[in-house]
Amino acid sequence: MRIIFSYSIIFSVLFTLSCAKEKSLFFFRPYVNSTDTHSTKILWASKKKDGDVKVVVFSGTTPIGEYNTTVIRIPAKKKYIYTTTVTGLRPDSRYRYVVYFQGETKRGYFRTLPQVGMPMHFTIFGDNRSHPDIFRGVSKAISWEKSSLAISTGDFCVNGNKLGSWRKQFFMPGDDLISFTTLWPVRGNHDGISSIYSAIFDLPGEELYYSFTASDVHFVILDLKLKKRKEQMLLWLENDLRRSKSIWTIVLYHYPTFNAGGHGSDWGREDVYPILKKGDVDMVITGHSHIYERFLPIGAPGDKPIIFITTGGAGAPIHKAIENEALVSGRGYAETHYCQFYSHADTLAMKAKTPAGMVIDDFRLIKKNGFYQQEIMGQVISVEEAQKRLESN
Ligand SMILES: [Fe+2]
Incomplete structure (x- = not known):
């Protein structure tokens, strides 16, 4: 009798707690x-x-x-x-x-964002969808960093047209991250139609594509799903890059332009890349392939190159990493991870880290007179060479 009574009390407490949780008006x-x-x-x-x-x-x-x-x-x-x-x-x-x-x-x-000239920490992660338990660990690790902001390269959830998918795969497991810093999103192919996405996020400009400046870094976000408005977005991109006075420019979108593992995407190679090159962009960071890849600096001989990075491993099923000579160290990394940045005047540094704190990539750009240090400039390969190496797989 006592056992039945105890079980009924425990059941009723658990039932009450679960009802209380369900009744929260915060969706x-x-x-x-x-x-x-x-x-x-x-x-x-x-x-x-x-x-x-x-x-x-x-x-x-x-x-x-x-x-x-x-x-x-x-x-x-x-x-x-x-x-x-x-x-x-x-x-x-x-x-x-x-x-x-x-x-x-x-x-x-x-x-709040630091003013021009001040040091800044920020985080970039991507493709947290599908495994909330894994993303919960990434979210916790990011919350221990000192970031002024966090940017996702997209694919927050499997089906962005269902609000329950956003809740279960991003807002609930991402609580540690979401409750400690400002979130800047990039829309991924899983993230739903523009009217729902634009209602969820309150962003500058056109919202699906926008830019903002934080300390010495100008961030530009592009959208991959726009078809009719793509030309308008690229015209805006050209003007935005021309107007920027920041030391650093980082452009983010979902599908990679150079990509060895995962989906092997070449999005924007024909129409976006020439604008980025002309606009003096330093770094392009994408998601979609669930791995970490940093390419050798890509550009024309004698020009400042662009560093292309894929970071799509914050929760989605990890793809097989590929060995390829277009990549720094000749390989990608099949690890759950996020990218932690530090910028201060002419220095931009990054560590790609697992949630347990293991560093899988660590590099630093130092810009003087519009060029990077010799170590980076000496690694530059052309677009054609990058393409040739990618095709060799
Ligand atoms: Fe994707």
Whole structure:
């Protein structure tokens, strides 16, 4: 009798706890988009289209203000995105926020962007989809870094047209990462139609493609799914690169332009690459193939080359790494990983790391008079040579 009684108490406690979890009105926990030096946006998703909302931002233990929140419906879904715009912040400062929503409370952190000339840490990861348990480990490891921002190279979930897929594969396992820094997304081929994607994220410009500057780095994000608007995006890209005054330019999109393992993609080789070359881009970072690859610097003899990196191993099933002479060290890496960057004036450094902290690649670019150090310039291969080496597999 006592045993039955104990089991019934345990069952009822577990049932109550699971109901409490199910009843949360936060469908996506709060996440942060579009942070700059003085402002940011805090968003969350809910099935409730209105309710009691209060968002308070703290500097240390001091509350610095309360802010207005707007609500939009996600097209064709019974879910809503809440957006709180926070202004009046100081550059390169860490803030804590608390979202009070219908009696529930969620907390998180973000860091405003540093001004030009200041050092900065940032993270780039990709293809977290499909294995939430693996992504949870990557998310935790990234949250231990000191990043001012995190960029995903896309494929957040298997089916981006289903909000449950976003919730189960990104927002829930990514809690550690999402609650500590600003997220800047690239849309992958799995990430759904543009109206849903644009409702979830609040980004500058056209949202599917956009740019922003953080300290000495200009980041440019392109979209792979645009067909009719691709020409418009490439015209914008050309102008955006021409206007940039930053020391460093990093361009990100989902399908690789040079890729040995995984899907072997050559997206943009004909129409995007010439614009990147003309626009003095330093680095192109993509996802889609679930591996890590860094190519030898690619460019014309005598010109500053572009470093092409594929980082698509934050949770998706890892592809077989390929040995190829177009790659640095002659090989790719079949490891779950993320890329941790540090920039300061003329230095841009990166370590590709596993969640356990093992470094699988470590390199540094130093730019003087528009060129990299001799060690990098001495490795340059042409597009034709890269292509020839890739075809040799
Ligand atoms: Fe993909």
